[in-house]
Amino acid sequence: MLAELFEYKFIVNSLLAGILASISCGIIGTYIVTRRMVFLSGGITHASFGGIGIGYYFGFNPVIAAAIFAVFSALGIEFLSKKTDVREDSVIGILWSLGMAIGIIFVFITPGYAPNLMTYLFGSILTVSTLDIILMAIVSVVIILIFIFFYHTILFVAYDQEFAQTHKLPVNFINNLLISLVALTIVLNIKVVGIILVISLLTIPQSIANLFTNEFKNIIIISIVIGLIGALMGLLISYQINIPSGASIIFSLVIFFILAKMFQIIKHKILLKINA
Amino acid sequence: MKKLVELKSVYAGYNDEVILTDVSLDIYDNDFIGIIGPNGGGKTTLLKVILGLIKPYKGTVKFYTNDTHKRNKIGYLPQFNKIDQKFPIKVIDIVLSGLIFGNKLFFKYSKSDYTKACDTLKRIGISNLKDYPVGALSGGQLQKVLLARALISSPRLLILDEPNTYVDNQFEGELYKILEELNNEMAIIIVSHDIGTIASYIKTIACVNRSLHYHKSNKITEAQLASYNCPIKLITHGEVPHTVLSKHNH
Ligand SMILES: Nc1ncnc2c1ncn2[C@@H]1O[C@H](COP(=O)(O)OP(=O)(O)OP(=O)(O)O)[C@@H](O)[C@H]1O
Ligand SMILES: [Mg+2]
Numbered sequence: 001m002l003a004e005l006f007e008y009k010f011i012v013n014s015l016l017a018g019i020l021a022s023i024s025c026g027i028i029g030t031y032i033v034t035r036r037m038v039f040l041s042g043g044i045t046h047a048s049f050g051g052i053g054i055g056y057y058f059g060f061n062p063v064i065a066a067a068i069f070a071v072f073s074a075l076g077i078e079f080l081s082k083k084t085d086v087r088e089d090s091v092i093g094i095l096w097s098l099g100m101a102i103g104i105i106f107v108f109i110t111p112g113y114a115p116n117l118m119t120y121l122f123g124s125i126l127t128v129s130t131l132d133i134i135l136m137a138i139v140s141v142v143i144i145l146i147f148i149f150f151y152h153t154i155l156f157v158a159y160d161q162e163f164a165q166t167h168k169l170p171v172n173f174i175n176n177l178l179i180s181l182v183a184l185t186i187v188l189n190i191k192v193v194g195i196i197l198v199i200s201l202l203t204i205p206q207s208i209a210n211l212f213t214n215e216f217k218n219i220i221i222i223s224i225v226i227g228l229i230g231a232l233m234g235l236l237i238s239y240q241i242n243i244p245s246g247a248s249i250i251f252s253l254v255i256f257f258i259l260a261k262m263f264q265i266i267k268h269k270i271l272l273k274i275n276a
Numbered sequence: 277m278k279k280l281v282e283l284k285s286v287y288a289g290y291n292d293e294v295i296l297t298d299v300s301l302d303i304y305d306n307d308f309i310g311i312i313g314p315n316g317g318g319k320t321t322l323l324k325v326i327l328g329l330i331k332p333y334k335g336t337v338k339f340y341t342n343d344t345h346k347r348n349k350i351g352y353l354p355q356f357n358k359i360d361q362k363f364p365i366k367v368i369d370i371v372l373s374g375l376i377f378g379n380k381l382f383f384k385y386s387k388s389d390y391t392k393a394c395d396t397l398k399r400i401g402i403s404n405l406k407d408y409p410v411g412a413l414s415g416g417q418l419q420k421v422l423l424a425r426a427l428i429s430s431p432r433l434l435i436l437d438e439p440n441t442y443v444d445n446q447f448e449g450e451l452y453k454i455l456e457e458l459n460n461e462m463a464i465i466i467v468s469h470d471i472g473t474i475a476s477y478i479k480t481i482a483c484v485n486r487s488l489h490y491h492k493s494n495k496i497t498e499a500q501l502a503s504y505n506c507p508i509k510l511i512t513h514g515e516v517p518h519t520v521l522s523k524h525n526h
Binding site: 149152153155160163164169170 | 327328
């Protein structure tokens, strides 16, 4: 029966999407979590809905429109919170709702019915197109290369910006580059799990990994593996009982998290008994 | 004696508010300057100006070093570490990061870098912490790790903003010994509220209270401090030779 499944192009596409999602989210999610940018990422995610609405209205690819919109929102947040004395979380809050509002307006004034709007809100890995896959692949490769070659610089700037600045490192460039990659990763994974759930793809694997390791590099690797298992399991569940893939993937990941936490607690108890 | 840094009539502060007025200071390669002054006087601000973290509103900051490519100019130990204690990084990697400098994106550590990091940890007496995650450190231990990070590149100028804040008395003593040794290779600027303890190690005293008064000796009286607009109590501790500090002489 599995062989039959693989004949369908959309199954292959969704598998590829799952693999690419775990890679990009594994790496970028680690950056987001360790730099405590989860709220910022939530803001970028929702702001990108503005791009989707504009894409719908003007009739070009909503994913590409959202990508452009998200990158500019991300750089905007970075700029406004650095150069003005507005609080960063307030800036995020404003752009978060502004993006959503723009999206709602444009979707509303678009003539006719917006057929895959639900896809963007709740995600559907089965509707991922070949173009989506190509974009995801490009971004994943770029992220991998940047993290391999610039690893020490990225880690150093992420750990202590001010010190990196005194060492004349290109701190602003690194920050802008990384926040753009965060925005791109978010937008390209919206198709997979949806706007509402994408943030969990960037945080749950990392939270699980963080239970077992305290090193940046290892969190990335473990997150990718966990994300991959979660994506495959979620895909299977989604296909079997016909529910949106986003929900089933996140559900699988949360179950992994609970299992991992229980494993850790039991391990601690056993260790305590042995030592006693 | 070679001049390292020159501040000329510097005005600096935050958000258009002037904190430091008309500060001029020359730092030479074998200086050991103790900076004192009341809370909020602008000590940290002055260091940030020297470090290039704050651009002065007026005046100039000049560096006189020609070997910038081989040697990092400044090593810095910040006063408050705003650093995230939960960041997933090991002690050895923090120390190694002190070797990364310059406007580049790609860095690779060599074997000798790694050896250097181990030696620096040994010098500070925390070799045992090498593979600890930063989250498992106490405040004082982290302070020592950050000191190792500031030292590893053998900078021309070492800037320490209240390095004794979290550490125990025993290490404080060791720290000043280490600094005395290091002073043969580099200039040192240290901020401290405990002038009594540092007086015998430093060579000159800078009083910072919105402006700077440079006292080219390590002996100072309360009267002089008052005239510098720097009302600091001179409290000496047990082991410090009392000759260093002369009390108010009526
Ligand atoms: N980031 C900042 N933004 C705005 N004002 C600041 C900032 N940092 C410091 N200040 C102000 O500048 C003044 C000098 O601060 P600074 O930190 O230089 O003092 P300090 O001498 O180091 O004091 P302390 O002994 O408490 O460390 C203070 O009045 C402070 O309120
Ligand atoms: Mg200070």
